[in-house]
Amino acid sequence: MLITKSQLVNKPAKLRPHIVILGAGASIAAFPKGDINGKKLPTMDNLIEMLDLEPILELGGIKNIRRNFEDIYGELHENDPSSPLLREIEKIVYAYFESLSLLAFPTMYDYLLLSLRPKDIVATFNWDPFLFDAWNRNKDKVPLPIILHLHGNVRVTHCPDHPVYGERGMYCPECDRDLIPSRLLYPIRIKNYANDLFIKTEWEILRKGLRQAMTLTIFGYGAPTTDKEAVDIMKSAWDKDNRFIERTEIIDIKDEDVLRAQWEPFIIRTYFDWSDNFYQSRIAKFPRRTCEALLDQTRYGLFVEENPFPFNAKFDELLSWIMPLVDAEDKMETIKI
Numbered sequence: 001m002l003i004t005k006s007q008l009v010n011k012p013a014k015l016r017p018h019i020v021i022l023g024a025g026a027s028i029a030a031f032p033k034g035d036i037n038g039k040k041l042p043t044m045d046n047l048i049e050m051l052d053l054e055p056i057l058e059l060g061g062i063k064n065i066r067r068n069f070e071d072i073y074g075e076l077h078e079n080d081p082s083s084p085l086l087r088e089i090e091k092i093v094y095a096y097f098e099s100l101s102l103l104a105f106p107t108m109y110d111y112l113l114l115s116l117r118p119k120d121i122v123a124t125f126n127w128d129p130f131l132f133d134a135w136n137r138n139k140d141k142v143p144l145p146i147i148l149h150l151h152g153n154v155r156v157t158h159c160p161d162h163p164v165y166g167e168r169g170m171y172c173p174e175c176d177r178d179l180i181p182s183r184l185l186y187p188i189r190i191k192n193y194a195n196d197l198f199i200k201t202e203w204e205i206l207r208k209g210l211r212q213a214m215t216l217t218i219f220g221y222g223a224p225t226t227d228k229e230a231v232d233i234m235k236s237a238w239d240k241d242n243r244f245i246e247r248t249e250i251i252d253i254k255d256e257d258v259l260r261a262q263w264e265p266f267i268i269r270t271y272f273d274w275s276d277n278f279y280q281s282r283i284a285k286f287p288r289r290t291c292e293a294l295l296d297q298t299r300y301g302l303f304v305e306e307n308p309f310p311f312n313a314k315f316d317e318l319l320s321w322i323m324p325l326v327d328a329e330d331k332m333e334t335i336k337i
């Protein structure tokens, strides 16, 4: 028994969400040569060198500056959370990420966003602006998933008193004040997600989404020890013991065995999908129909023909390829149940 591409395209269903979690590895895989000007994305291991933080760390009397950023930041914060050196470091980090610009052609993040639907969520731990900028340039063309910034972001602004979010230059319709930049959450052990209204709301939406989710994809997220609080929240919302057909997929360059052990608390029964790159993932094989394909495969035991995006395409080619999928979704929305 076979579900053909055309059946998949023409029969979308009202299914539960697909949640995608992005870590640093996702942005690095999506932008291996950096931004439009060749500015690379730093990792925790090379951030100090790449952002030229050594001189100010030395001036601040920090010993052994060859350590990774997470270590040094954590130590400084433990000694004095209000230290002027920390504020100086934060300023440099913010300015670097804010200066990054998206490439002009469709990137992996454009493909990712176009592959999901408004019922779905892409939640990122990354400070870089690429997910936001990719979402922004596609949002008026195709219905896109919700995006969440779990550790703040350099592009997202918000009202500190109302649940209003946007970008720079926008203001709050409730109180008429300018929206302020979202705070970045730095790598310390206790992050207190509830302290900041913007971040608290982002986590609430993720938690609710995870509880309802049918599929979970974890892409390039290494779950560092300073993110224990984050992983615990995700684990309890995913609640794998009460699930049956749901699926967890990991996209990561690490070995399959290592990943299977690391993400065991998220794997339903023994179902575990793994790929070392986005273009081999279920999202890329079944764009905008990931949950339909999963249901056909698991509940009905059907073979589902893959329907991959045309890769290396220009935006207009991508959009015309995607339109039959979107049209079928529009039709589904107009049918009353």
Ligand SMILES: [Zn+2]
Pocket (backbone or CB within 6 Å): 159, 160, 161, 162, 164, 172, 173, 174, 175, 176, 177
């Ligand atoms: Zn307001």
